[in-house]
Amino acid sequence: MTDLPRPARPVLLGQNQYGKAETRVVRITRDGATHHIKDLNVSVALSGDMDEVHRSGSNAHVLPTDTAKNTVYAFAKEYGVESAEQFAVHLARHFVTSQEPIHRARVRVEEYAWERIGTSGTGPQAAGAAGTGHSFVRKGQETRLAQVTYDGASWEVVSGLTGLTVLNSTGSEFRGYARDRYTTLEETRDRVLATSVSGRWRFNWTDDAQEMPDWDESYEQTRKHLLQAFAETYSLSLQQTLYQMGARIIGHRGEIDEVRFSLPNKHHFLVDLEPFGLSNDTADAAVYVAADRPYGLIEATVLRDGCEPRIPVDLTDP
Numbered sequence: 435m436t437d438l439p440r441p442a443r444p445v446l447l448g449q450n451q452y453g454k455a456e457t458r459v460v461r462i463t464r465d466g467a468t469h470h471i472k473d474l475n476v477s478v479a480l481s482g483d484m485d486e487v488h489r490s491g492s493n494a495h496v497l498p499t500d501t502a503k504n505t506v507y508a509f510a511k512e513y514g515v516e517s518a519e520q521f522a523v524h525l526a527r528h529f530v531t532s533q534e535p536i537h538r539a540r541v542r543v544e545e546y547a548w549e550r551i552g553t554s555g556t557g558p559q560a561a562g563a564a565g566t567g568h569s570f571v572r573k574g575q576e577t578r579l580a581q582v583t584y585d586g587a588s589w590e591v592v593s594g595l596t597g598l599t600v601l602n603s604t605g606s607e608f609r610g611y612a613r614d615r616y617t618t619l620e621e622t623r624d625r626v627l628a629t630s631v632s633g634r635w636r637f638n639w640t641d642d643a644q645e646m647p648d649w650d651e652s653y654e655q656t657r658k659h660l661l662q663a664f665a666e667t668y669s670l671s672l673q674q675t676l677y678q679m680g681a682r683i684i685g686h687r688g689e690i691d692e693v694r695f696s697l698p699n700k701h702h703f704l705v706d707l708e709p710f711g712l713s714n715d716t717a718d719a720a721v722y723v724a725a726d727r728p729y730g731l732i733e734a735t736v737l738r739d740g741c742e743p744r745i746p747v748d749l750t751d752p
């Protein structure tokens with residue numbers, strides 16, 4: 435053994451967690467010729483009494499990440515996937531209650547939605563306008579998110595979505611802003627407002643004694659409220675629209691205490707057609723350049739009065 439330099443002070447192990455990230459599981463159930471599909475990406479992070487594996491290399495407390503992956507598959511088969519949240523609750527409870535050294539489990543689920551493909555009713559496989567029953571197309575680019583954390587006593591459930599792209603072709607202004615010597619932006623009373631919504635919302639369901647929300651119903655209603663607020667707000671800024679989206683959710687959904695949005699402002703600039711002798715008037719057919727970058731990035735949390743913010747400020751943080 436060579437003499438390793440000894441640190442002047444003892445070294446401490448800080449926060450640690452481990453698990454299997456991004457287990458892709460697709461569950462297909464058959465109801466006669468009509469099939470149903472659930473498509474999930476599941477990430478499990480476990481923590482607890484894990485000093486020894488880091489310090490001495492003893493794996494006695496380490497349930498392999500391979501087992502975590504297998505558990506995801508086995509639970510999908512055995513218990514089904516009622517909703518992303520329910521599935522995550524089930525898994526988190528299992529890891530914390532079945533392994534003594536595991537004190538906390540965080541389970542993240544991304545869910546990809548599929549829609550049925552209708553058919554024209556002419557092909558050999560056709561089963562009328564209702565479709566084949568087994569043909570699907572990925573629904574938009576939107577991904578549903580659920581994150582469940584359990585420490586053996588209390589639950590934290592944060593749901594959300596990402597990649598929900600929305601656009602208002604009028605009903606949006608931006609003017610009256612602060613100016614300095616670098617400001618060149620022209621004020622507008624009629625612009626395109628478009629964004630790709632990333633949102634998270636935290637439930638006030640924290641213990642088993644409380645009745646669990648209907649997760650799917652809650653997701654559908656929350657999504658509907660945020661879309662309606664986007665559509666119905668006459669927007670003076672994306673910040674104001676964001677606040678309306680959050681306030682509408684808090685106002686209508688009693689099971690949710692906190693909402694956070696990250697909204698990229700997907701700028702649509704009118705193209706200068708003067709060089710071609712054309713005017714580009716919004717009253718008539720207008721032509722825009724959809725700029726992909728740089729983009730304004732508007733982020734905020736909207737809270738029920740008296741509640742603590744707990745959703746991380748940066749939604750891209752792991």
Ligand SMILES: O=c1[nH]c(=O)c2[nH]c(=O)[nH]c2[nH]1
Nearest residue numbers: 608619670671672673699730
């Ligand atoms: O809705 C907006 N908010 C801003 O803060 C901003 N800044 C900017 O240049 N355009 C916009 N639009």
